[in-house]
Amino acid sequence: xxxxxxxxxxxxxxxxxxxxxxxxxxxxxxxxxxxxxxxxxxxxxxxxxxxxxxxxxxxxxxxxxxxxxxxxxxxxxxxxxxxxxxxxxxxxxxxxxxxxxxxxxxxxxxxxxxxxxxxxxxxxxxxxxxxxxxxxxxxxxxxxxxxxxxxxxxxxxxxxxxxxxxxxxxxxxxxxxxxxxxxxxxxxxxxxxxxxxxxxxxxxxxxxxxxxxxxxxxxxxxxxxxxxxxxxxxxxxxxxxxxxxxxxxxxxxxxxxxxxxxxxxxxxxxxxxxxxxxxxxxxxxxxxxxxxxxxxxxxxxxxxxxxxx
Amino acid sequence: xxxxxxxxxxxxxxxxxxxxxxxxxxxxxxxxxxxxxxxxxxxxxxxxxxxxxxxxxxxxxxxxxxxxxxxxxxxxxxxxxxxxxxxxxxxxxxxxxxxxxxxxxxxxxxxxxxxxxxxxxxxxx
Numbered sequence: 001x002x003x004x005x006x007x008x009x010x011x012x013x014x015x016x017x018x019x020x021x022x023x024x025x026x027x028x029x030x031x032x033x034x035x036x037x038x039x040x041x042x043x044x045x046x047x048x049x050x051x052x053x054x055x056x057x058x059x060x061x062x063x064x065x066x067x068x069x070x071x072x073x074x075x076x077x078x079x080x081x082x083x084x085x086x087x088x089x090x091x092x093x094x095x096x097x098x099x100x101x102x103x104x105x106x107x108x109x110x111x112x113x114x115x116x117x118x119x120x121x122x123x124x125x126x127x128x129x130x131x132x133x134x135x136x137x138x139x140x141x142x143x144x145x146x147x148x149x150x151x152x153x154x155x156x157x158x159x160x161x162x163x164x165x166x167x168x169x170x171x172x173x174x175x176x177x178x179x180x181x182x183x184x185x186x187x188x189x190x191x192x193x194x195x196x197x198x199x200x201x202x203x204x205x206x207x208x209x210x211x212x213x214x215x216x217x218x219x220x221x222x223x224x225x226x227x228x229x230x231x232x233x234x235x236x237x238x239x240x241x242x243x244x245x246x247x248x249x250x251x252x253x254x255x256x257x258x259x260x261x262x263x264x265x266x267x268x269x270x271x272x273x274x275x276x277x278x279x280x281x282x283x284x285x286x287x288x289x290x291x292x293x294x295x296x297x298x299x300x301x302x303x304x305x306x307x308x309x
Numbered sequence: 310x311x312x313x314x315x316x317x318x319x320x321x322x323x324x325x326x327x328x329x330x331x332x333x334x335x336x337x338x339x340x341x342x343x344x345x346x347x348x349x350x351x352x353x354x355x356x357x358x359x360x361x362x363x364x365x366x367x368x369x370x371x372x373x374x375x376x377x378x379x380x381x382x383x384x385x386x387x388x389x390x391x392x393x394x395x396x397x398x399x400x401x402x403x404x405x406x407x408x409x410x411x412x413x414x415x416x417x418x419x420x421x422x423x424x425x426x427x428x429x430x431x432x433x434x
Contacts, residue, residue, distance in 0.1 A: 019359065093336050095336060096335060097331055098343065098360075101342070102344060108352045117342050
């Protein structure tokens with residue numbers, strides 16, 4: 001209830017556009033999972049849904065640096081922009097080092113750009129379990145564009161594709177041969193593939209390698225060589241993103257993507273609650289099990305039979 | 310878990326201490342926003358607002374602490390922010406006393422133990 005009381009005091013400022021109130025509301029969502037429903041409904045306003053663009057890819061490939069350069073271009077087209085930057089939480093200490101925004105310090109003087117760092121807090125998938133609720137808060141506040149940077153991903157963290165209207169997969173020219181591009185996961189979800197750091201190694205060979213895998217009869221995602229340091233190719237990447245978005249608007253793909261996002265949001269709430277409920281139940285059950293060197297199935301099946309019938 | 314901003318202020322690129330502190334706090338289960346070098350008082354306050362941190366840790370080894378830290382405190386006040394500020398670096402004793410009298414929660418010197426610093430964070434949070 002502490003959170004609801006604080007929310008009451010923040011509400012006026014939030015509605016009049018205070019960044020500090022927005023920032024505090026995001027923290028309330030993170031800190032008080034049980035109050036999320038109330039927080040979201042109190043903040044709710046009927047503003048048009050902003051565009052959401054995701055940036056994903058392996059650690060150190062240049063996602064933050066590319067976003068930094070893209071921001072200079074996006075500000076000319078979108079008024080209010082939010083950047084959500086995710087970094088991993090430690091599975092050992094649960095702590096996190098949030099170091100994405102360090103690449104975006106150039107935008108601190110622009111009051112229309114809001115940057116917030118998030119730790120993944122035990123969630124696998126490249127984002128955090130709060131993502132959908134945080135987006136609701138941002139929608140109510142009134143942004144025109146939201147950029148999401150995932151944690152540095154491996155092959156299997158593809159949640160961003162279910163959240164964003166368009167996903168940019170950032171790679172570098174040393175991200176592997178065509179076999180790597182053949183594998184399921186991250187190489188399936190890009191609407192655009194940006195090959196960064198093309199000054200370190202010539203990227204033409206890499207582009208060709210992934211193109212022969214990524215391109216087929218139905219889909220020809222753009223592969224864009226670029227360099228976030230020299231800004232070479234950044235304008236071209238920006239143009240490609242703009243083209244993609246207008247294509248998605250015309251072809252009703254945005255509408256489709258957004259209904260998928262809504263579906264995933266709904267499901268994530270249920271999954272979270274069910275998991276919490278049964279995890280607690282099972283931990284109680286497990287603490288009562290005395291013989292812990294039995295075959296694991298002998299321990300788990302009475303529990304599962306009781307609850308999954 | 311405490312949410313902490315670690316920042317370097319002014320013309321000072323010596324960030325090894327700031328990185329060591331950041332890593333230690335991460336390993337103790339805190340969420341650390343590391344903002345990097347060459348920040349102004351106002352840019353630190355802007356980040357603190359956007360990130361809604363519980364604490365601000367400023368590292369400074371350039372000798373300009375008597376100029377920059379009071380400016381930071383003023384900027385926080387201007388924004389009606391009560392976030393505690395801790396300062397670490399090469400700060401002579403009499404300057405440290407002075408900064409603490411102005412409102413810095415505590416000044417840590419280069420010989421301070423990481424463990425003591427982390428324990429202190431719990432005391433004030």
